[in-house]
Amino acid sequence: MSSLRELLTAAVAQGAADVHLKLGQPPIFRVHGELVAQTFQALTAAQLEAIAQDLIPSHVRQQYATHHETDFSHQEEGVGRFRATVFNTQMVPAFALRYVKTTIPSFAELGLPPILQQIAHTQRGIVLAAGTTGSGKSTTLAALVECINQTRKRRIITIEDPVEFLFTDARSVISQREVGLDTPSFNDGLRHVLRQDPDIIMIGEMRDAESFSAALQASETGHLIFSTLHTDTAGQSVSRILNFFPPDQRDQVRMSLTTNLQAVICQRLVPANKGGVVPAVEIMLSTPTVRKMMEKNALEKLPAAIETGGEDGMQTFNQALYALIKAGVVSEQNGLQYASNPEALKMNLKGIFLDEARRILSA
Secondary structure (H helix, E strand, C coil), X not given: CCCHHHHHHHHXXXXXXXXXXXXXXXXXXXXXXXXXXXXXXXXXXXXXHHHHHHHCCHHHHHHHHHHCEEEXXXXXXXXXXXXXXXXXXXXXEEEEEXXXXXXXXXXXHHCCCCHHHXXXXXXXXXXXXXXXXXXXXXXXXXXXXXXXXXXCCCEEEEEECCCCCCCCCCCCEEEEEEECCCECCHHHHHHHHHHHCCCEEEECCCCCHHHHHHHHHHHHCCCEEEEEEECCCCCHHHHHHHCCCCHHHHHHHHHHHHHHEEEEEEEEEEECCCCCEEEEEEEEECCHXXXXXXXXXXXXXXXXXXXXXXXXXXXXXXHHHHHHHHCCCCCHHHHHHHCCCHHHHHHHHCCCCCCHHHHHHHC
8 A cells, every 4th residue: 555645635635524544445435425446556464553553642642542442643744633543353453544634714714504603602501502423513612712803802612532633723712622632531631621711602512511520610600602512403402412311310401401512503514416415504592482491391392393393593404404405405315314204304395295294282
């Protein structure tokens, strides 16, 4: 195989989002969501071991030696920055490297709804970017922070694993901390962050009860918290958070969330008609109806609250996909594939709209 530098240069030139390296296969790029095999030779165990030796930074070597997997960031001079994961398969290292663009795109460039401008100017509470792996959560989070950076004077502290986008101070003052390099863990970073005079705290990912408890505490003292969460829909996010906690603590956490959760932005990347992908975005805001459903523990009604909250700026995945299909941005076939309720979307595209959500809310 050619050098790693040559490989990464080729990936960036082809517009690849990810580079995959595994034993017995040539390097594979993910371009516009599709896996594309390259013409490089198949990788040997010796080559993969050599890449691991060169690529894994010293601060995570022990973690890799103990757990046989680790995450880190890699800067290839003259090529770009990559979020790297190395993990053993059949006792041989394999790699997934995600290319991180140096320029932070705007909401409009990302194809995100205008309501995100309003969400970025939330004064306090918790704002979550949700979705499955590879759905663009981190990019959306970076766009939110950059919007604030360009428009408001705020002290922003990030805790990331690893740092993905590098911010340059504009109107705000931003300090970025990488887990493993600048702080031992998310929880250690969060334990001390309130002493660092932040207005806004960005946490790379909500992973457990301890990290979310720290985020709740910070939001309750008037700070704005941004983070990501692995969920498939915005409505599922509250249940996902509660599942971090033991059953006897969930009611207390739910009531705190009712007060402090300001918005959930959940997205799926859908193949676009003109090539590439476009985000379909589900948005849940802290409206009186949403807060009422959370307070009453009627979490199963949150999707209905989102569906009927268009005037407030909320929308479901089905509504987002309907608009994208009607605008000719995505095909009907792809829209149906990514819909939460394909049958309902089919009916909508035929001009049939049932008022089921309002019936659910009134029940």
